[in-house]
Amino acid sequence: MEAIFEATLQVLSSDGLIRFNTTRVARRAGVSVGTLYQYFPNKQALLFAVLERHLVMLAEAIEKACDENRHAAVEMLAEAVVKAYLRVQMAQAELSPALYRISLELDARELTELATRRSAKAIATSLSTAGDGDFSDPRLVAETLTAALYGTVPAFCHRVLSEANGVEAQKQLTMMFQSYIRAQKAHVSQPE
Template sequence: MKHHSDLDSLMGNGSLPALTPRKSPRQGRSIATVDAIFEATIQVLLGDGLMRLTTTRVAHRAGVSVGTLYQYFPNKQALLFAVLERHLAMLAEAIEKACDENHGATKEMIAEIVVKAYLQAKMAQAEVSPSLYRIAMELDARELMELATRRSAKAIEAMLSTSDGRFADPSLLAQTLTAALYGTVPAFCHRVLSVADGAEAERQLTIMFRSYLVAQQSGIAEAKC
């Protein structure tokens, strides 16, 4: 017997329909409408939960007709996929901004800059993280994750390359740090993180990343001896 997850049942069957939007908003009014739909989706996720989310509930919360919603998103799955896409883009943008603003940072500060930027963006949507985590698990979000991690790794590599400390392979280090960041944090996003838990996660990840960078530089020094 083929197993269906709760979200598969909610969607109607085990196969996934098209996840791409019908059209992209180009004018100010259309952009505002799509923004309202995204915000309404988050509010319905928070208020009613993923299992009870419907396009009708989202449209009502956004103040638009279901027909208007379907002009942009052909089905509920496409809407949820777009919400996840926007979330991951926000995380990548936060890292890019922090790295761009801190070129030339000391090796001691790099870990703190990267971790803080990511977790602050993540904690901004802490309450909806469990739903986003489930959406990512149920929908094929590999391409979205790869895009976000590539953007993040590129930004981190640029900052490492301008650091006061010299790293033998900034590209590899950036990829490793990015993989650890995106791979470690979602593991505890199946529940809502408290402010205290978020602060502790930031502290632990910063120690982990700083130790890794220090070890890499120590390795360079030892190789010269």
């Protein structure tokens, strides 16, 4: 199955979504179309699985960054989360436009929602244990940060993001996250 996933990514990268078909994937994977159909009954199922895999990788990267930054300062946590998310995105930068279109064409809201819930839960847990975190509602802060991350990055993934632009995006998103966290901390420390 790994060979099929890898071949799918290669065909998406070389041929694009418009010319993508299961015959090309099977040929690239070195399997028959019949074998491919044993795992994925049609092109949409294969594309859906590729997108699901990508979203799981994003959520896992954020969960790992949060686990590795428990009890860290919240600004360090913000930087680690952004870096982890963009590392996964940039590893498949040439596929971002195709993944973006797949998510729109296949109406993958449920898949995206699952990934964002996992990410928000990890961030909320880390915010709750942060050494300098004192949020009245860490869950809401985490959901806002997650919505910004999953909403902002795909907005510019309809085109290939260069490495230099990825570095700049990381700086900008980190600044945005850290500013939001500072504002939330200031809001909590001010009496009503």
